[in-house]
Amino acid sequence: MWLLLCAADDVPALWAATRLTARGLDPLVVLTPELLHYSFRWEHRLHSHGASSISFTLADGRRIDSAAIRGVLNRLPFVPPHIVGRLVAADRQYALQEWTALHMSWLSSLRAPVLNLPVMEGLCGAWRHPSEWAWLAGEAGLTTEVYQQGVPGGTAFPHAAITTRGAAMVRTVIAIDGQGIDEHLAEDLCDSCGRLGVLAKTRLLGVDLDARTGAFIGASPRPDLREGGEPVIEALFSSLSGRA
Amino acid sequence: MILLLGIPTESPLALVRGRLDELGAPYLLVSQRRFEDVPFRFQVSQGRVTGELTVDGKRYALEDFTAVYTRLMDHQSLPEVANEPQEAPRRLLARDWHDAVLRWYEIAPIRVVNRTAPMGSNSSKPFQAQAVTRRGFFTPETLITNDPELARAFIAEHRRVVFKSTSGIRSIVREVDEDDLRRIDAIRSCPVQFQAYVEGRNVRVHTVGDEVFSTGISTEATDYRYAHRQHGEPAVLEAVEVSDDLAAQCRALARDLELPFAGLDLKITPADEVYCFEVNPSPAYSYYESHTGQPISAALARYLVGGASHS
Numbered sequence: 001m002w003l004l005l006c007a008a009d010d011v012p013a014l015w016a017a018t019r020l021t022a023r024g025l026d027p028l029v030v031l032t033p034e035l036l037h038y039s040f041r042w043e044h045r046l047h048s049h050g051a052s053s054i055s056f057t058l059a060d061g062r063r064i065d066s067a068a069i070r071g072v073l074n075r076l077p078f079v080p081p082h083i084v085g086r087l088v089a090a091d092r093q094y095a096l097q098e099w100t101a102l103h104m105s106w107l108s109s110l111r112a113p114v115l116n117l118p119v120m121e122g123l124c125g126a127w128r129h130p131s132e133w134a135w136l137a138g139e140a141g142l143t144t145e146v147y148q149q150g151v152p153g154g155t156a157f158p159h160a161a162i163t164t165r166g167a168a169m170v171r172t173v174i175a176i177d178g179q180g181i182d183e184h185l186a187e188d189l190c191d192s193c194g195r196l197g198v199l200a201k202t203r204l205l206g207v208d209l210d211a212r213t214g215a216f217i218g219a220s221p222r223p224d225l226r227e228g229g230e231p232v233i234e235a236l237f238s239s240l241s242g243r244a
Numbered sequence: 245m246i247l248l249l250g251i252p253t254e255s256p257l258a259l260v261r262g263r264l265d266e267l268g269a270p271y272l273l274v275s276q277r278r279f280e281d282v283p284f285r286f287q288v289s290q291g292r293v294t295g296e297l298t299v300d301g302k303r304y305a306l307e308d309f310t311a312v313y314t315r316l317m318d319h320q321s322l323p324e325v326a327n328e329p330q331e332a333p334r335r336l337l338a339r340d341w342h343d344a345v346l347r348w349y350e351i352a353p354i355r356v357v358n359r360t361a362p363m364g365s366n367s368s369k370p371f372q373a374q375a376v377t378r379r380g381f382f383t384p385e386t387l388i389t390n391d392p393e394l395a396r397a398f399i400a401e402h403r404r405v406v407f408k409s410t411s412g413i414r415s416i417v418r419e420v421d422e423d424d425l426r427r428i429d430a431i432r433s434c435p436v437q438f439q440a441y442v443e444g445r446n447v448r449v450h451t452v453g454d455e456v457f458s459t460g461i462s463t464e465a466t467d468y469r470y471a472h473r474q475h476g477e478p479a480v481l482e483a484v485e486v487s488d489d490l491a492a493q494c495r496a497l498a499r500d501l502e503l504p505f506a507g508l509d510l511k512i513t514p515a516d517e518v519y520c521f522e523v524n525p526s527p528a529y530s531y532y533e534s535h536t537g538q539p540i541s542a543a544l545a546r547y548l549v550g551g552a553s554h555s
Contacts, residue, residue: 042435043394046370046386048519050377087433094413095434101368101411102388102435108371118371120364131288135351138291149348150285150295151341 001027001068002240005124006075008032012224013075019233025071025240033076035059037083037099044106052109066106071240072114073204074107075222076123113240115176115204116221125202125221137216140196141188142209144216169211174228176235177203181228189214203239245308246271246548249345250315255530256541257315263545271548272309274299276316277324279341280334286348293352306348311355311551313544316342355504355551357544362502363525367412369437372501372523379497381510381520384439392428395438399425404441444513447484449491450529451498451506452543453550456491459532460484481535490518497523504547505529 002025006013014030021028041057055065084095104118116125128136134147173182173193180193189209196219197205206223209216225232237243246264250257252275264271274282274297286295286306295306319325319342320335328335349356365372373383387398388410399405399420407424409415418424419441446461463471463479471479486494497520498506507527511519529540 040432041391041394042389043391044370044386044388044435046373046377046383048377048382048385050374050383052374084434091434094409094411097367097411097413098409098434101371101409104368105370105374105388105410108374120361120367129347129350131286131347132351134288135291135293138288144288144290147288148285149287150283150344151279151337152283152285 001029002070003072004030010075012226016225023237033080054106066110069112071112074114074116074124078123116202133219136199140199141192142216171209171211172227173207174223174232175205177239181231181235247309247312248273254315259530259541260313260544263542267545269549279338284344311548312349313357313548357505358503358525365501366525375500376520379493382517384442386439388435388437390431390435395428398438402440405438406441407436407438410437442511442519444511447510449494449508450540451494453504453547455543457538457540458484458486459536483536483538
Protein backbone atom coordinates (compact mmCIF):
# COMPACT_ATOMS: atom_id res chain seq x y z
CA MET A 1 0.00 0.00 0.00
CA TRP A 2 0.96 3.64 -0.31
CA LEU A 3 0.18 6.26 2.29
CA LEU A 4 -0.80 9.88 1.82
CA LEU A 5 -0.52 11.81 5.07
CA CYS A 6 -2.32 15.13 4.90
CA ALA A 7 -4.81 17.43 6.57
CA ALA A 8 -8.46 16.80 5.76
CA ASP A 9 -8.65 20.15 3.95
CA ASP A 10 -5.47 19.67 1.91
CA VAL A 11 -7.18 19.93 -1.47
CA PRO A 12 -3.98 19.68 -3.56
CA ALA A 13 -3.10 16.45 -1.74
CA LEU A 14 -6.53 14.96 -2.36
CA TRP A 15 -6.30 16.02 -6.00
CA ALA A 16 -2.98 14.18 -6.26
CA ALA A 17 -4.43 11.14 -4.49
CA THR A 18 -7.06 10.47 -7.16
CA ARG A 19 -4.55 10.89 -9.96
CA LEU A 20 -1.87 8.75 -8.34
CA THR A 21 -4.39 6.00 -7.70
CA ALA A 22 -5.45 6.13 -11.33
CA ARG A 23 -1.80 5.82 -12.34
CA GLY A 24 -1.44 2.67 -10.32
CA LEU A 25 -0.51 3.58 -6.75
CA ASP A 26 -3.25 1.34 -5.46
CA PRO A 27 -4.23 0.98 -2.71
CA LEU A 28 -3.44 4.52 -1.61
CA VAL A 29 -4.57 5.10 1.95
CA VAL A 30 -5.23 8.70 2.94
CA LEU A 31 -4.52 9.37 6.60
CA THR A 32 -5.38 12.64 8.26
CA PRO A 33 -3.90 13.70 11.62
CA GLU A 34 -7.20 12.74 13.23
CA LEU A 35 -7.14 9.23 11.76
CA LEU A 36 -3.52 8.84 12.84
CA HIS A 37 -4.00 9.96 16.38
CA TYR A 38 -7.30 8.26 17.02
CA SER A 39 -5.77 4.98 15.93
CA PHE A 40 -4.54 2.60 18.57
CA ARG A 41 -1.98 -0.07 19.29
CA TRP A 42 0.96 2.00 18.08
CA GLU A 43 3.99 -0.25 17.98
CA HIS A 44 7.30 1.25 16.89
CA ARG A 45 10.26 -1.02 17.53
CA LEU A 46 13.96 -0.39 17.12
CA HIS A 47 16.25 -3.37 17.47
CA SER A 48 19.76 -3.22 18.79
CA HIS A 49 21.38 -3.77 15.39
CA GLY A 50 19.29 -1.14 13.66
CA ALA A 51 16.29 -2.97 12.23
CA SER A 52 13.01 -1.22 12.91
CA SER A 53 9.29 -1.54 12.36
CA ILE A 54 6.05 0.37 12.76
CA SER A 55 2.47 -0.71 12.95
CA PHE A 56 -0.74 0.85 14.19
CA THR A 57 -4.44 0.06 13.91
CA LEU A 58 -6.90 2.58 12.55
CA ALA A 59 -10.21 3.15 14.25
CA ASP A 60 -11.94 1.17 11.50
CA GLY A 61 -9.77 -1.84 12.23
CA ARG A 62 -7.36 -1.56 9.32
CA ARG A 63 -3.81 -2.30 10.32
CA ILE A 64 -0.96 -0.24 8.87
CA ASP A 65 2.33 -2.13 8.90
CA SER A 66 5.73 -0.95 7.67
CA ALA A 67 6.28 -4.21 5.83
CA ALA A 68 3.35 -3.39 3.56
CA ILE A 69 4.15 0.28 2.97
CA ARG A 70 5.62 0.87 -0.49
CA GLY A 71 5.81 4.65 -0.41
CA VAL A 72 4.58 7.71 1.46
CA LEU A 73 3.55 11.16 0.29
CA ASN A 74 3.91 13.05 3.53
CA ARG A 75 2.19 16.42 3.85
CA LEU A 76 1.65 16.41 7.60
CA PRO A 77 2.43 19.98 8.62
CA PHE A 78 2.41 19.41 12.37
CA VAL A 79 0.55 17.56 15.06
CA PRO A 80 -2.61 19.63 15.48
CA PRO A 81 -3.09 20.90 19.03
CA HIS A 82 -6.69 19.73 19.25
CA ILE A 83 -5.40 16.16 19.18
CA VAL A 84 -4.26 16.59 22.76
CA GLY A 85 -7.13 18.80 23.82
CA ARG A 86 -8.52 16.17 26.17
CA LEU A 87 -5.32 16.15 28.23
CA VAL A 88 -4.76 18.46 31.17
CA ALA A 89 -3.15 21.72 30.12
CA ALA A 90 0.18 20.94 31.80
CA ASP A 91 0.60 17.79 29.69
CA ARG A 92 -0.45 19.08 26.27
CA GLN A 93 2.87 20.55 25.09
CA TYR A 94 4.68 17.45 26.27
CA ALA A 95 2.26 15.16 24.42
CA LEU A 96 2.56 17.22 21.22
CA GLN A 97 6.32 16.92 21.32
CA GLU A 98 6.15 13.20 22.04
CA TRP A 99 3.83 12.58 19.09
CA THR A 100 6.02 14.72 16.84
CA ALA A 101 9.09 12.77 17.91
CA LEU A 102 7.33 9.49 17.17
CA HIS A 103 6.29 10.60 13.68
CA MET A 104 9.84 11.80 12.97
CA SER A 105 11.13 8.39 13.85
CA TRP A 106 8.71 6.00 12.22
CA LEU A 107 8.60 7.89 8.92
CA SER A 108 12.41 7.98 8.83
CA SER A 109 12.61 4.27 9.60
CA LEU A 110 10.70 3.18 6.50
CA ARG A 111 12.64 1.51 3.73
CA ALA A 112 10.07 2.78 1.23
CA PRO A 113 10.45 6.22 -0.39
CA VAL A 114 9.02 9.07 1.68
CA LEU A 115 8.36 12.48 0.15
CA ASN A 116 9.15 14.35 2.35
CA LEU A 117 11.00 12.94 5.31
CA PRO A 118 10.33 14.77 8.57
CA VAL A 119 13.02 16.99 10.04
CA MET A 120 13.24 19.19 13.12
CA GLU A 121 12.01 22.18 11.15
CA GLY A 122 8.86 20.44 9.97
CA LEU A 123 7.07 17.12 9.82
CA CYS A 124 6.70 17.29 6.02
CA GLY A 125 10.10 18.80 5.36
CA ALA A 126 11.88 21.94 6.44
CA TRP A 127 9.93 25.17 6.73
CA ARG A 128 13.02 27.28 6.47
CA HIS A 129 13.45 30.86 7.55
CA PRO A 130 13.32 33.44 4.70
CA SER A 131 16.99 34.27 5.29
CA GLU A 132 17.90 30.66 4.73
CA TRP A 133 15.79 30.39 1.61
CA ALA A 134 17.39 33.56 0.27
CA TRP A 135 20.84 32.11 0.88
CA LEU A 136 20.03 28.70 -0.61
CA ALA A 137 18.26 30.22 -3.60
CA GLY A 138 21.32 32.33 -4.36
CA GLU A 139 23.52 29.25 -4.07
CA ALA A 140 21.18 27.44 -6.47
CA GLY A 141 21.62 30.14 -9.08
CA LEU A 142 18.28 31.88 -8.67
CA THR A 143 18.02 35.64 -8.71
CA THR A 144 16.92 36.94 -5.32
CA GLU A 145 16.06 40.24 -3.74
CA VAL A 146 18.43 41.36 -1.05
CA TYR A 147 17.35 39.98 2.31
CA GLN A 148 18.01 42.10 5.36
CA GLN A 149 17.43 41.49 9.03
CA GLY A 150 18.66 43.06 12.19
CA VAL A 151 18.34 45.44 15.05
CA PRO A 152 20.18 48.63 14.13
CA GLY A 153 20.70 51.30 16.72
CA GLY A 154 18.82 49.41 19.39
CA THR A 155 15.54 49.63 17.52
CA ALA A 156 13.82 46.61 16.11
CA PHE A 157 12.48 46.75 12.58
CA PRO A 158 10.43 44.13 10.84
CA HIS A 159 12.17 41.54 8.75
CA ALA A 160 12.77 42.83 5.24
CA ALA A 161 11.80 39.40 4.03
CA ILE A 162 11.48 38.53 0.42
CA THR A 163 7.89 39.23 -0.45
CA THR A 164 5.66 39.32 -3.44
CA ARG A 165 6.08 43.08 -3.37
CA GLY A 166 5.88 44.26 -6.96
CA ALA A 167 5.27 40.75 -8.30
CA ALA A 168 2.15 40.77 -10.44
CA MET A 169 2.04 37.01 -10.71
CA VAL A 170 3.70 34.14 -8.92
CA ARG A 171 4.73 31.05 -10.82
CA THR A 172 5.21 27.88 -8.75
CA VAL A 173 7.66 25.31 -9.99
CA ILE A 174 7.51 21.88 -8.39
CA ALA A 175 10.90 20.25 -7.93
CA ILE A 176 11.00 16.50 -7.28
CA ASP A 177 14.24 14.65 -6.62
CA GLY A 178 16.37 17.44 -8.03
CA GLN A 179 14.28 18.01 -11.16
CA GLY A 180 12.32 21.21 -11.69
CA ILE A 181 9.10 20.35 -13.50
CA ASP A 182 7.68 23.02 -15.76
CA GLU A 183 7.43 22.44 -19.49
CA HIS A 184 7.03 26.14 -20.23
CA LEU A 185 9.92 27.45 -18.14
CA ALA A 186 13.45 28.10 -19.34
CA GLU A 187 15.69 25.12 -18.78
CA ASP A 188 18.21 27.00 -16.64
CA LEU A 189 15.44 28.16 -14.29
CA CYS A 190 14.09 24.63 -14.04
CA ASP A 191 17.59 23.38 -13.26
CA SER A 192 18.05 26.01 -10.56
CA CYS A 193 14.75 25.05 -8.95
CA GLY A 194 15.83 21.42 -8.96
CA ARG A 195 19.17 22.43 -7.47
CA LEU A 196 17.40 24.31 -4.72
CA GLY A 197 15.54 21.16 -3.75
CA VAL A 198 18.83 19.30 -3.52
CA LEU A 199 20.51 22.04 -1.48
CA ALA A 200 17.49 22.20 0.81
CA LYS A 201 17.59 18.39 1.16
CA THR A 202 13.89 18.35 0.33
CA ARG A 203 12.77 15.79 -2.23
CA LEU A 204 9.46 17.53 -2.97
CA LEU A 205 9.69 21.31 -3.03
CA GLY A 206 7.53 24.07 -4.42
CA VAL A 207 9.55 27.05 -5.63
CA ASP A 208 7.74 30.35 -6.10
CA LEU A 209 9.16 32.63 -8.79
CA ASP A 210 8.16 36.03 -10.05
CA ALA A 211 6.35 35.05 -13.25
CA ARG A 212 7.70 38.09 -15.06
CA THR A 213 11.34 38.16 -13.97
CA GLY A 214 11.97 34.61 -12.72
CA ALA A 215 13.27 35.99 -9.43
CA PHE A 216 12.97 33.78 -6.37
CA ILE A 217 10.15 34.64 -3.99
CA GLY A 218 9.84 31.68 -1.65
CA ALA A 219 9.69 27.93 -1.27
CA SER A 220 7.58 25.34 0.50
CA PRO A 221 7.88 21.63 1.29
CA ARG A 222 4.08 21.39 0.93
CA PRO A 223 3.36 23.02 -2.41
CA ASP A 224 0.13 23.17 -4.35
CA LEU A 225 0.75 20.13 -6.53
CA ARG A 226 -1.93 21.21 -8.99
CA GLU A 227 0.44 23.93 -10.19
CA GLY A 228 2.53 21.26 -11.88
CA GLY A 229 -0.30 19.30 -13.44
CA GLU A 230 0.13 15.83 -14.84
CA PRO A 231 3.93 16.06 -15.23
CA VAL A 232 4.14 16.40 -11.45
CA ILE A 233 1.88 13.40 -10.99
CA GLU A 234 4.13 11.47 -13.36
CA ALA A 235 7.22 12.42 -11.37
CA LEU A 236 5.55 11.64 -8.05
CA PHE A 237 4.45 8.27 -9.37
CA SER A 238 8.00 7.47 -10.43
CA SER A 239 9.48 8.48 -7.10
CA LEU A 240 6.87 6.76 -4.95
CA SER A 241 6.83 3.57 -6.98
CA GLY A 242 10.61 3.32 -6.77
CA ARG A 243 11.09 3.77 -10.49
CA ALA A 244 12.86 7.14 -10.24
CA MET B 245 38.45 36.72 14.79
CA ILE B 246 36.23 34.47 16.87
CA LEU B 247 32.83 35.55 18.17
CA LEU B 248 31.72 34.30 21.58
CA LEU B 249 28.03 34.66 22.41
CA GLY B 250 26.18 34.09 25.66
CA ILE B 251 26.57 34.90 29.33
CA PRO B 252 30.26 35.69 29.97
CA THR B 253 30.36 34.10 33.41
CA GLU B 254 28.75 30.81 32.36
CA SER B 255 31.37 28.07 32.83
CA PRO B 256 31.48 26.58 29.31
CA LEU B 257 31.89 30.05 27.76
CA ALA B 258 34.28 31.33 30.42
CA LEU B 259 36.52 28.29 30.02
CA VAL B 260 36.80 28.72 26.26
CA ARG B 261 37.51 32.41 26.68
CA GLY B 262 40.37 31.57 29.02
CA ARG B 263 41.80 29.07 26.55
CA LEU B 264 41.64 31.60 23.73
CA ASP B 265 43.54 34.04 25.97
CA GLU B 266 46.20 31.36 26.49
CA LEU B 267 46.49 30.93 22.73
CA GLY B 268 46.59 34.66 22.14
CA ALA B 269 43.73 34.22 19.68
CA PRO B 270 41.66 37.30 18.81
CA TYR B 271 38.05 37.13 19.85
CA LEU B 272 35.05 39.30 20.62
CA LEU B 273 32.84 38.34 23.54
CA VAL B 274 29.29 39.67 23.28
CA SER B 275 27.03 39.27 26.26
CA GLN B 276 23.50 38.55 25.13
CA ARG B 277 22.32 40.80 27.95
CA ARG B 278 23.57 43.74 25.87
CA PHE B 279 20.92 43.28 23.18
CA GLU B 280 19.81 46.86 23.68
CA ASP B 281 23.12 48.52 22.94
CA VAL B 282 24.77 46.16 20.42
CA PRO B 283 23.27 46.93 17.01
CA PHE B 284 23.36 43.86 14.77
CA ARG B 285 22.28 43.40 11.19
CA PHE B 286 23.01 41.05 8.31
CA GLN B 287 21.96 40.70 4.71
CA VAL B 288 21.94 38.02 2.04
CA SER B 289 22.55 38.94 -1.58
CA GLN B 290 22.90 36.32 -4.30
CA GLY B 291 24.04 33.74 -1.79
CA ARG B 292 26.57 36.02 -0.06
CA VAL B 293 26.10 36.74 3.65
CA THR B 294 27.42 40.04 5.03
CA GLY B 295 26.63 42.39 7.88
CA GLU B 296 27.97 44.16 10.93
CA LEU B 297 27.67 44.48 14.65
CA THR B 298 28.69 47.43 16.79
CA VAL B 299 30.08 47.10 20.30
CA ASP B 300 30.96 50.18 22.34
CA GLY B 301 31.08 52.30 19.22
CA LYS B 302 33.34 49.94 17.29
CA ARG B 303 31.94 48.35 14.12
CA TYR B 304 32.83 44.79 13.22
CA ALA B 305 32.10 43.34 9.79
CA LEU B 306 30.48 39.93 10.22
CA GLU B 307 32.58 38.66 7.32
CA ASP B 308 35.67 39.15 9.53
CA PHE B 309 34.53 36.48 11.99
CA THR B 310 35.93 33.04 11.19
CA ALA B 311 34.15 31.11 13.93
CA VAL B 312 31.35 31.39 16.48
CA TYR B 313 30.93 29.67 19.82
CA THR B 314 27.36 30.18 20.92
CA ARG B 315 26.01 29.54 24.40
CA LEU B 316 22.97 31.77 24.01
CA MET B 317 20.37 31.03 26.64
CA ASP B 318 16.64 31.47 26.12
CA HIS B 319 16.31 35.24 25.80
CA GLN B 320 12.90 35.14 27.47
CA SER B 321 14.63 34.25 30.72
CA LEU B 322 17.07 37.15 30.67
CA PRO B 323 16.74 39.34 33.77
CA GLU B 324 16.25 42.37 31.54
CA VAL B 325 12.97 41.04 30.13
CA ALA B 326 11.79 38.24 32.40
CA ASN B 327 9.29 40.50 34.18
CA GLU B 328 8.25 42.50 31.15
CA PRO B 329 4.78 42.07 29.61
CA GLN B 330 4.67 39.93 26.47
CA GLU B 331 4.33 42.83 24.02
CA ALA B 332 6.70 45.18 25.85
CA PRO B 333 9.15 46.90 23.45
CA ARG B 334 12.11 45.62 25.43
CA ARG B 335 10.95 42.04 25.13
CA LEU B 336 10.33 42.41 21.40
CA LEU B 337 13.76 43.95 20.97
CA ALA B 338 15.37 41.02 22.79
CA ARG B 339 13.45 38.61 20.61
CA ASP B 340 14.44 40.33 17.37
CA TRP B 341 18.09 40.73 18.35
CA HIS B 342 18.49 37.07 19.25
CA ASP B 343 16.60 35.97 16.16
CA ALA B 344 18.83 38.06 13.89
CA VAL B 345 22.01 36.72 15.49
CA LEU B 346 20.84 33.13 15.27
CA ARG B 347 19.64 33.48 11.68
CA TRP B 348 23.00 34.90 10.69
CA TYR B 349 25.16 32.16 12.14
CA GLU B 350 22.86 29.48 10.78
CA ILE B 351 23.96 30.41 7.24
CA ALA B 352 27.31 32.16 7.70
CA PRO B 353 30.10 30.22 5.91
CA ILE B 354 32.24 29.83 9.04
CA ARG B 355 32.76 27.33 11.85
CA VAL B 356 29.87 27.45 14.30
CA VAL B 357 29.68 25.48 17.54
CA ASN B 358 26.88 24.44 17.15
CA ARG B 359 24.33 25.55 14.56
CA THR B 360 20.71 25.14 15.61
CA ALA B 361 19.37 22.97 12.78
CA PRO B 362 21.68 19.95 13.34
CA MET B 363 20.77 19.98 17.01
CA GLY B 364 17.31 18.89 15.95
CA SER B 365 18.20 15.21 15.73
CA ASN B 366 18.00 15.25 19.51
CA SER B 367 14.36 16.27 19.39
CA SER B 368 13.48 12.64 18.65
CA LYS B 369 15.56 10.00 20.43
CA PRO B 370 14.52 7.08 18.19
CA PHE B 371 15.12 9.24 15.11
CA GLN B 372 18.65 9.90 16.33
CA ALA B 373 19.07 6.23 17.26
CA GLN B 374 18.73 5.31 13.59
CA ALA B 375 21.74 7.46 12.76
CA VAL B 376 23.54 5.84 15.67
CA THR B 377 23.04 2.29 14.42
CA ARG B 378 24.00 3.27 10.88
CA ARG B 379 27.44 4.02 12.33
CA GLY B 380 27.75 0.58 13.84
CA PHE B 381 26.78 1.34 17.42
CA PHE B 382 24.17 -0.73 19.20
CA THR B 383 21.01 0.81 20.51
CA PRO B 384 18.89 -0.73 23.26
CA GLU B 385 15.92 -2.83 22.21
CA THR B 386 13.20 -0.21 22.09
CA LEU B 387 9.42 -0.20 22.01
CA ILE B 388 7.38 2.97 21.69
CA THR B 389 3.76 2.23 22.26
CA ASN B 390 0.45 3.40 23.66
CA ASP B 391 -0.79 -0.15 24.16
CA PRO B 392 -0.54 -1.48 27.72
CA GLU B 393 -0.53 -5.12 26.59
CA LEU B 394 2.39 -4.58 24.24
CA ALA B 395 4.22 -2.73 26.99
CA ARG B 396 3.61 -5.52 29.54
CA ALA B 397 4.87 -8.12 27.07
CA PHE B 398 8.03 -6.11 26.40
CA ILE B 399 8.66 -5.66 30.11
CA ALA B 400 8.13 -9.38 30.75
CA GLU B 401 10.51 -10.29 27.91
CA HIS B 402 13.37 -8.07 29.04
CA ARG B 403 12.86 -8.20 32.81
CA ARG B 404 14.73 -4.96 33.42
CA VAL B 405 13.24 -2.13 31.40
CA VAL B 406 13.63 1.63 31.58
CA PHE B 407 11.27 4.28 30.28
CA LYS B 408 11.98 7.81 29.08
CA SER B 409 10.64 10.56 26.86
CA THR B 410 10.68 10.03 23.09
CA SER B 411 11.28 13.70 22.35
CA GLY B 412 14.12 15.98 23.44
CA ILE B 413 12.28 17.01 26.59
CA ARG B 414 14.53 16.02 29.44
CA SER B 415 13.29 13.10 31.49
CA ILE B 416 14.83 11.17 34.35
CA VAL B 417 15.48 7.68 33.08
CA ARG B 418 13.90 5.19 35.49
CA GLU B 419 13.41 1.48 35.67
CA VAL B 420 9.86 0.26 35.43
CA ASP B 421 8.72 -0.89 38.85
CA GLU B 422 5.55 -2.35 40.32
CA ASP B 423 4.00 1.07 40.84
CA ASP B 424 4.54 1.85 37.16
CA LEU B 425 2.98 -1.45 36.12
CA ARG B 426 -0.11 -0.66 38.14
CA ARG B 427 -0.64 2.59 36.24
CA ILE B 428 0.45 1.42 32.81
CA ASP B 429 -2.98 1.95 31.28
CA ALA B 430 -2.13 5.65 31.34
CA ILE B 431 0.07 5.20 28.27
CA ARG B 432 -3.08 5.08 26.13
CA SER B 433 -3.06 8.88 26.31
CA CYS B 434 0.39 9.25 24.78
CA PRO B 435 2.98 6.72 23.56
CA VAL B 436 5.90 6.05 25.89
CA GLN B 437 9.40 4.86 25.05
CA PHE B 438 10.50 1.66 26.78
CA GLN B 439 14.00 0.28 26.46
CA ALA B 440 15.68 -2.89 27.63
CA TYR B 441 18.14 -2.12 30.39
CA VAL B 442 21.74 -2.47 29.25
CA GLU B 443 24.37 -3.61 31.74
CA GLY B 444 27.78 -2.10 31.40
CA ARG B 445 30.04 0.83 32.06
CA ASN B 446 28.95 4.37 31.27
CA VAL B 447 31.38 6.28 29.10
CA ARG B 448 30.83 9.83 27.97
CA VAL B 449 32.75 10.77 24.84
CA HIS B 450 33.16 14.39 23.82
CA THR B 451 34.14 14.97 20.20
CA VAL B 452 35.52 18.35 19.20
CA GLY B 453 36.28 18.33 15.51
CA ASP B 454 38.84 15.53 15.21
CA GLU B 455 39.67 15.38 18.92
CA VAL B 456 38.11 12.86 21.31
CA PHE B 457 37.87 12.87 25.12
CA SER B 458 36.50 9.85 26.94
CA THR B 459 35.24 9.90 30.51
CA GLY B 460 34.38 6.79 32.50
CA ILE B 461 31.44 7.20 34.88
CA SER B 462 30.93 4.89 37.84
CA THR B 463 27.56 4.78 39.56
CA GLU B 464 24.83 2.33 40.56
CA ALA B 465 22.14 4.81 39.48
CA THR B 466 20.10 4.21 36.32
CA ASP B 467 20.71 7.78 35.15
CA TYR B 468 24.16 8.96 36.20
CA ARG B 469 23.09 12.59 35.77
CA TYR B 470 20.81 12.08 38.76
CA ALA B 471 23.01 9.65 40.67
CA HIS B 472 22.74 11.53 43.94
CA ARG B 473 18.94 11.61 43.74
CA GLN B 474 18.58 7.99 42.62
CA HIS B 475 21.32 6.36 44.63
CA GLY B 476 22.35 8.83 47.33
CA GLU B 477 25.85 9.29 46.00
CA PRO B 478 27.24 11.32 43.10
CA ALA B 479 28.79 9.52 40.14
CA VAL B 480 32.58 9.14 40.04
CA LEU B 481 34.23 10.40 36.84
CA GLU B 482 37.68 9.59 35.48
CA ALA B 483 39.51 9.99 32.19
CA VAL B 484 39.68 6.74 30.20
CA GLU B 485 41.07 5.65 26.87
CA VAL B 486 38.96 4.11 24.13
CA SER B 487 40.22 2.21 21.12
CA ASP B 488 41.21 4.05 17.96
CA ASP B 489 38.34 2.35 16.16
CA LEU B 490 35.79 3.51 18.71
CA ALA B 491 37.18 7.04 18.67
CA ALA B 492 36.89 7.08 14.88
CA GLN B 493 33.33 5.79 15.13
CA CYS B 494 32.41 8.59 17.53
CA ARG B 495 33.95 11.23 15.29
CA ALA B 496 32.13 9.85 12.27
CA LEU B 497 28.77 9.84 14.06
CA ALA B 498 29.23 13.46 15.16
CA ARG B 499 30.07 14.38 11.55
CA ASP B 500 26.99 12.51 10.28
CA LEU B 501 24.89 14.63 12.62
CA GLU B 502 26.74 17.82 11.56
CA LEU B 503 27.88 18.51 15.11
CA PRO B 504 31.43 19.89 15.41
CA PHE B 505 31.03 19.50 19.18
CA ALA B 506 29.06 16.60 20.62
CA GLY B 507 28.69 14.57 23.80
CA LEU B 508 28.03 10.86 23.17
CA ASP B 509 26.54 8.81 26.00
CA LEU B 510 27.86 5.27 25.59
CA LYS B 511 27.63 2.09 27.55
CA ILE B 512 30.19 -0.66 27.04
CA THR B 513 28.92 -4.11 28.01
CA PRO B 514 30.99 -6.88 29.59
CA ALA B 515 31.05 -8.42 26.09
CA ASP B 516 32.56 -5.19 24.73
CA GLU B 517 29.45 -4.21 22.79
CA VAL B 518 29.20 -0.45 22.51
CA TYR B 519 25.75 1.04 22.94
CA CYS B 520 25.10 4.70 22.20
CA PHE B 521 22.10 6.14 24.03
CA GLU B 522 22.25 9.71 22.90
CA VAL B 523 24.33 12.28 21.06
CA ASN B 524 24.03 15.52 22.99
CA PRO B 525 24.32 18.53 20.67
CA SER B 526 24.89 21.05 23.44
CA PRO B 527 27.06 19.23 25.95
CA ALA B 528 27.67 20.87 29.31
CA TYR B 529 31.27 19.77 29.09
CA SER B 530 32.51 21.86 32.02
CA TYR B 531 31.11 19.28 34.46
CA TYR B 532 33.35 16.60 32.97
CA GLU B 533 36.37 18.87 32.61
CA SER B 534 36.14 20.05 36.21
CA HIS B 535 36.00 16.47 37.53
CA THR B 536 38.72 14.96 35.35
CA GLY B 537 40.96 17.79 34.16
CA GLN B 538 40.39 16.73 30.56
CA PRO B 539 41.15 19.84 28.44
CA ILE B 540 37.94 19.85 26.42
CA SER B 541 37.79 23.65 26.48
CA ALA B 542 41.30 23.78 24.99
CA ALA B 543 40.18 21.55 22.14
CA LEU B 544 37.17 23.80 21.57
CA ALA B 545 39.44 26.83 21.43
CA ARG B 546 41.74 25.08 18.95
CA TYR B 547 38.75 24.15 16.79
CA LEU B 548 37.48 27.72 16.77
CA VAL B 549 40.95 29.06 15.94
CA GLY B 550 41.23 26.50 13.15
CA GLY B 551 38.31 28.19 11.42
CA ALA B 552 40.66 30.90 10.22
CA SER B 553 42.46 28.42 8.00
CA HIS B 554 39.18 27.23 6.49
CA SER B 555 37.55 30.58 5.76
